[in-house]
Each structure stands twice: as structure tokens, then as C-alpha cells.
Amino acid sequence: MDFKNRLKYYQNLTEEGLRRFLPPEDTYPPVIHQAMNYSLQAGGKRLRPVLLLAAGEWSGLMPEKLLPAAVGVECLHTYSLIHDDLPAMDNDDFRRGKPTNHKVFGEAIAILAGDALLTKAFELTAKTMELGIPAERVVRAIAELAVASGSEGLIAGQVVDLTSNEKKKDPEVLQYIHLNKTARLIRYSLIAGGILAGALEEEIEALDNYGRHLGLAFQMVDDLLDVIGDFTKIGKPVGSDEKNQKLTYVSLFGIDETRRQAEEEIAAAQNILKRYGERSSFFIELAEYILKRES
Amino acid sequence: MDFKNRLKYYQNLTEEGLRRFLPPEDTYPPVIHQAMNYSLQAGGKRLRPVLLLAAGEWSGLMPEKLLPAAVGVECLHTYSLIHDDLPAMDNDDFRRGKPTNHKVFGEAIAILAGDALLTKAFELTAKTMELGIPAERVVRAIAELAVASGSEGLIAGQVVDLTSNEKKKDPEVLQYIHLNKTARLIRYSLIAGGILAGALEEEIEALDNYGRHLGLAFQMVDDLLDVIGDFTKIGKPVGSDEKNQKLTYVSLFGIDETRRQAEEEIAAAQNILKRYGERSSFFIELAEYILKRES
Numbered sequence: 001m002d003f004k005n006r007l008k009y010y011q012n013l014t015e016e017g018l019r020r021f022l023p024p025e026d027t028y029p030p031v032i033h034q035a036m037n038y039s040l041q042a043g044g045k046r047l048r049p050v051l052l053l054a055a056g057e058w059s060g061l062m063p064e065k066l067l068p069a070a071v072g073v074e075c076l077h078t079y080s081l082i083h084d085d086l087p088a089m090d091n092d093d094f095r096r097g098k099p100t101n102h103k104v105f106g107e108a109i110a111i112l113a114g115d116a117l118l119t120k121a122f123e124l125t126a127k128t129m130e131l132g133i134p135a136e137r138v139v140r141a142i143a144e145l146a147v148a149s150g151s152e153g154l155i156a157g158q159v160v161d162l163t164s165n166e167k168k169k170d171p172e173v174l175q176y177i178h179l180n181k182t183a184r185l186i187r188y189s190l191i192a193g194g195i196l197a198g199a200l201e202e203e204i205e206a207l208d209n210y211g212r213h214l215g216l217a218f219q220m221v222d223d224l225l226d227v228i229g230d231f232t233k234i235g236k237p238v239g240s241d242e243k244n245q246k247l248t249y250v251s252l253f254g255i256d257e258t259r260r261q262a263e264e265e266i267a268a269a270q271n272i273l274k275r276y277g278e279r280s281s282f283f284i285e286l287a288e289y290i291l292k293r294e295s
Numbered sequence: 296m297d298f299k300n301r302l303k304y305y306q307n308l309t310e311e312g313l314r315r316f317l318p319p320e321d322t323y324p325p326v327i328h329q330a331m332n333y334s335l336q337a338g339g340k341r342l343r344p345v346l347l348l349a350a351g352e353w354s355g356l357m358p359e360k361l362l363p364a365a366v367g368v369e370c371l372h373t374y375s376l377i378h379d380d381l382p383a384m385d386n387d388d389f390r391r392g393k394p395t396n397h398k399v400f401g402e403a404i405a406i407l408a409g410d411a412l413l414t415k416a417f418e419l420t421a422k423t424m425e426l427g428i429p430a431e432r433v434v435r436a437i438a439e440l441a442v443a444s445g446s447e448g449l450i451a452g453q454v455v456d457l458t459s460n461e462k463k464k465d466p467e468v469l470q471y472i473h474l475n476k477t478a479r480l481i482r483y484s485l486i487a488g489g490i491l492a493g494a495l496e497e498e499i500e501a502l503d504n505y506g507r508h509l510g511l512a513f514q515m516v517d518d519l520l521d522v523i524g525d526f527t528k529i530g531k532p533v534g535s536d537e538k539n540q541k542l543t544y545v546s547l548f549g550i551d552e553t554r555r556q557a558e559e560e561i562a563a564a565q566n567i568l569k570r571y572g573e574r575s576s577f578f579i580e581l582a583e584y585i586l587k588r589e590s
């Protein structure tokens with residue numbers, strides 16, 4: 001299978017898992033299940049589940065066995081978006097062209113839908129034991145998920161991000177935010193695939209390092225798109241990050257230097273997995289795809 | 296050890312666990328760890344961890360082995376209080392005589408502190424594997440925790456509660472709310488102790504049934520205290536539940552009938568565990584204590 005077909009295959013599997021492992025919208029009480037589903041269906045590239053499934057297959061396990069954990073990490077990612085968009089946080093009305101969860105369901109249900117998706121992430125990761133994954137591996141993956149998304153991981157990144165516009169431009173603060181808000185869950189997705197599939201410790205470490213570089217590059221491209229996207233549309237580099245006085249790679253280093261750093265991170269990511277030979281080809285091409293993506 | 300000393304012993308162990316398993320307040324970023332700790336230290340009876348530790352000991356395991364899971368369920372309970380108190384939900388300014396989390400730390404940090412405590416609950420439950428609990432049991436407890444607190448458990452109860460004042464007085468709705476908002480996590484605490492300690496399936500079921508009756512009685516006494524508490528203070532039965540037009544046992548059945556039902560639930564709870572003889576004495580006395588509590 002070439003890169004594009006394999007990507008599509010993992011994405012389709014994820015969509016199927018979302019239908020299979022989330023409660024139908026008419027499950028009582030319906031409003032919470034509609035709200036959960038609304039944001040899960042708001043789409044995106046399903047990058048994190050794709051990484052988890054691919055890392056599992058890279059480690060020798062068929063992706064179907066890890067599907068609940070893959071859907072779980074998408075639930076966790078979606079919870080973080082719903083809570084980040086809340087009026088008390090970034091106060092965003094739109095995400096990916098659709099009204100945000102609280103604009104449709106109200107703040108109370110949006111908070112609870114986020115809570116429910118966070119909770120579901122752990123339930124689904126635990127569910128891999130039913131598919132024959134040894135329990136020790138499942139517990140380890142759950143612990144990794146909790147640490148990656150907890151008060152010294154994803155949430156720490158959001159806390160520092162919330163206050164970053166008041167701070168002077170500090171590259172270390174920027175690095176901290178993105179290592180935690182973006183790279184952390186990407187790293188988790190990769191190592192969870194390895195852990196659950198029974199990879200060697202040195203392989204899990206390689207997946208982790210690949211994820212760290214990929215995650216930072218992903219965020220740099222995000223910051224670039226916030227500027228370039230608007231540039232091609234309205235003819236001048238003013239994006240929502242600048243409006244919100246967000247600390248970004250572009251605001252700190254400028255467009256050219258950010259692009260150079262992104263290319264450097266992508267090359268570093270590729271180098272880590274290249275030494276495993278042919279079986280890494282999906283990850284090598286995925287890194288290229290992350291760099292060149294337009295949305 | 297008599298009942299009071301044993302209760303105190305479990306409570307002290309929980310306090311020790313809270314100090315040991317939660318990050319110190321100066322852990323970066325400090326504001327989130329201060330906010331988490333603020334609500335964890337707002338006290339209470341530590342009922343859920345006590346139940347978990349006692350159910351573990353009832354099943355033959357020393358309580359120290361289950362301490363991370365016991366602290367975990369207190370984290371989960373505390374998250375639910377922080378989010379319930381938010382302006383978008385019940386909009387409460389005080390809890391147990393102290394300003395609520397969002398009054399002290401602001402809404403954004405309060406939401407994130409709740410998220411972090413929910414996440415920590417799973418991390419700590421997973422941690423029991425390090426103390427020698429077999430991984431299969433740990434995964435099962437984690438799955439039970441996720442289901443009990445998810446969109447068809449605790450969160451479902453909160454969703455229905457949020458809209459209950461608009462509904463006509465329906466005993467089935469009231470039952471649904473309290474089975475999910477209150478009894479569910481109490482049941483989890485009991486069965487988690489049993490599961491992690493390796494109790495027989497029929498023992499786990501008995502703990503579950505005891506918890507169901509205890510949980511309902513606990514809520515009935517709560518509703519009574521909301522009226523009686525104010526009665527002794529201001530001389531007339533007007534409490535916050537009535538002000539908020541909450542559907543309660545007292546508003547539906549009156550004081551005398553609610554008390555009668557609470558006594559009935561307590562007796563039912565006691566009957567379930569009495570047949571296990573002397574080893575159930577703590578649970579028999581705890582049921583009495585729940586019925587007669589004044590706060």
C-alpha cells in the first residue's frame with residue numbers, strides 16, 4: 001500500500017471505530033451524546049489515532065487490535081479542543097468552519113461533553129484488554145495517557161498558554177507550551193502504539209523521539225498556516241494568533257526562520273526512524289506530509 | 296479497632312495519600328497545582344476513599360496497597376464538585392464554607408483543575424499495579440471508574456439534574472439523578488476495593504448492592520439536612536435546594552416520608568452485608584453513621 005492509501009486506511013478505520021465505540025446519539029440523556037458526537041464528527045485529519053495505529057503496525061500488531069485505544073486518543077484530543085474553545089478560555093465561536101460546541105449546546109453541556117470524552121478515552125484504552133492485549137501493557141498505556149494529558153502535560157501547556165500573551169516574548173515559554181499542548185499527545189499516540197503492541201524499549205524510545213520532533217514541526221506549520229492562510233486570502237499577514245496576541249513561532253522568529261526550523265524538525269524526526277529501514281516508510285512520508293500540509 | 300477509630304484510620308491514611316500522590320503546590324505551573332490542592336483540602340468526610348479501603352480490607356487486602364486508587368476516587372469526586380459549582384452549572388459561590396474554586400482561581404483555572412483531577416484519578420488507579428495488584432484487576436477497576444463517571448453515569452446524572460427544575464415532579468427522574476450523581480461513585484468505590492483485592496464475583500456484587508442502598512440513603516439524608524440544617528438555624532424549612540428549585544426527596548415526599556425511606560435503604564444495605572458475619576461490622580456501623588450524620 002502506498003502512503004496515501006495507507007493513511008486513508010487508518011483514517012477510515014478510525015471513523016469506523018468512532019461509530020462502533022461511542023454511544024449512539026439517542027442514548028439517554030441524548031443531549032450529552034449529541035454534543036460529544038458533534039465535536040467528534042467535526043472532522044480533522046485523525047492524526048493521533050493514525051499515529052497510534054501506525055506505531056502498532058510498525059511494532060508488528062494488526063491495527064484492528066488497537067482500535068479502541070486509537071478512538072480513545074481522538075476522544076481525548078477532542079475534549080481538549082472543546083474546553084480550549086470555552087468562553088472562559090480562548091472564547092472561540094468557530095472551529096474548522098463549524099460553530100464551537102458551546103455555541104451549539106451551551107456552556108454547561110460543552111464542559112460536560114469534554115469531561116465525558118476525557119473519561120471515554122480511558123474507558124476505550126482499557127477496552128484493548130478485551131481484544132487480547134496483555135493487561136500490563138494496557139495499564140502502562142493508561143498511565144502514559146494520564147501523565148501526557150495531566151497537570152504536568154497537556155493541561156500545563158494550556159495553563160501557560162492562557163497567560164502567555166501577558167509575558168514578554170520568551171522562546172523557552174513558547175517551547176514549553178508546544179511541547180505540552182501539541183507534542184505531548186502526539187508522542188503519547190506513538191508510544192502507546194508501541195507499548196500496546198509489545199515493542200522493545202529502544203523502539204518505544206525511538207517512537208517517542210520521532211513524536212517530539214514531529215509534534216514541534218506540526219505546531220510550527222500550524223503557526224505558519226495561521227499567517228499564510230490569511231495572507232493568500234486577505235493579502236496581508238494578519239491571523240487569529242496575532243489578533244489574540246498569542247505567542248507563536250512566527251511572532252517570535254518570523255516566517256522564514258519558522259519554516260527553516262520546521263524543516264529541521266522534520267529531518268530530525270525522519271532520521272530517528274530511518275535506521276529501522278523499510279518498515280518506517282510510512283512515518284518518513286508522514287513527516288513530509290505534515291510539513292507540506294495546507295490545512 | 297472500634298468503628299470510630301477505624302473510620303479515623305482510613306481517613307488519616309487518605310490524608311497521607313493526598314500528600315504523597317498529588318504534586319506539591321510549587322510544581323510548574325504552580326497555579327494549577329494550587330487550585331487542585333485547594334479543593335482537595337476543602338475537606339469532607341473522605342467517604343469514597345474510606346469505602347474503597349474498607350472494601351479492600353473486607354476482601355482481605357491491607358489498605359496501604361489500595362491507597363493510590365483511594366486517593367484517585369477522591370480526586371474524581373473533587374473534580375465533579377468543582378465543575379458542578381461553575382457559573383455555567385449550579386453557579387455556587389461557597390462550598391463547605393469556603394469560596395468555590397472558580398471564585399478563588401477564576402473560571403479557566405477551575406475548569407482545568409477539574410480536568411486535571413479527573414485525569415489524575417485514572418493515573419492513580421493505574422499506579423496500584425506498582426504496588427503488586429495484578430494488572431487484570433487494575434484494568435477492570437479503571438474501566439469501572441470510567442463507566443461510573445462517564446456520560447451514562449455521573450455525568451448523565453448531572454445533565455438530567457441541570458434540567459430537572461424545568462420538569463414536573465417525577466420520582467423516576469429523581470431516582471435517576473441520584474442513582475447516577477451520588478450512588479454511582481459510592482458503588483464504584485466499594486466494588487473497586489473488592490476487584491483490586493481479588494474478591495469473589497458474588498462478594499463484588501454484594502458490595503455493589505450495599506453501595507446502591509447506601510448511596511440513595513446518603514442523598515436522602517443530604518436532602519433532609521438541606522432543610523433541617525436551615526430549620527434549626529433560621530427556624531423555617533427553606534434551604535438552597537428549594538431556592539434553586541431543585542428536585543429533591545424532601546420536595547417530592549416531605550420530611551417524614553424521606554426519613555422513612557432513608558431508614559429503609561439503610562436497613563436494606565445492612566442486610567446485604569450482614570450475612571458475611573463479623574467481618575462486615577464496619578459497614579453495618581457505617582450505614583448507621585450515614586443515617587445519623589449531621590453534616
